[in-house]
Amino acid sequence: MKYRITHITRYSYSEPVSLCHNLAHLKLRSQPTQTDINSQVRIDPLPSVSREFRDYFGNQVNYFAVQQPHQKLTITSISEVNIVPPTPITPVLDQSWETVIATLDQNLNEDVLEARLFTMDSLYIRTNTDLLDYALPSFVPERPFLECVADLMTRIYKEYTYDPNSTSIGTPLDELLINKRGVCQDFAHLAIGCIRSLGLPARYVSGYLETIPPPGVPKLQGADASHAWFSVYSPTMGWIDFDPTNNIIPNDQHITTAVGRDFSDVTPVKGVSYGGGTHSLNVSVDVERLT
16 A cells, blocks of 8 residues: 655744754654655755754654744655555464563563563653553453453553543543543553553554545545554564554554654654744644555
């Protein structure tokens, strides 16, 4: 499946900004099921300093600085990508979650050592007994690891309500557990926190999801949005993605931008600015299927 993704971020300021420094995770990640055909990021006003690099997690990152006064900043990312559906998995055939923990403790190969990083706390995900208690009904003794994860995903999907007005990026997981309302990044953080509370590896995935309007209804330009889900590491099957917002194992409609410990590692655009007064932010995303 081939897609074109257009992601436009617009900042408007009440007063001139004299200088800004920014990091953008907007170019698509290279991985076995995903080939980045062509990606470009355009910034207006033209930055004085601009460079690209790969971060610790292997994500493509754009750094730029605008050093001239401005009251508007527009960042446009256009990417074309080819998605190959991953090999279907059978969660019940995976090894038990207890065996995965033992492998993480004893095996010293590179992939396992890398996965250990994703068992630890991060900025937005702090493990605790409440997360452990929520996880345990899915992680019964000797149950296959991926089957446990699939069950946890389904429980979050059924027990939590998608509500874009209920949380912010700073909403703690303790509050989410009580209110049971949130958005895709909340549900991904919750699942990761539950899995890490058992000492198992889970990472945050940011990207896009193709949305298909009902028959006869034209797709609205700019109506798509960034999406988030999570991934777990199975020593026998590698990293496997799960989408608790939609209760599915991603196939060829999920497009990955970046992976990290949580949202703070993969924020689409973040930075600092000097001046500017108050500001407004507008983001539009189009995911267009080409073939």
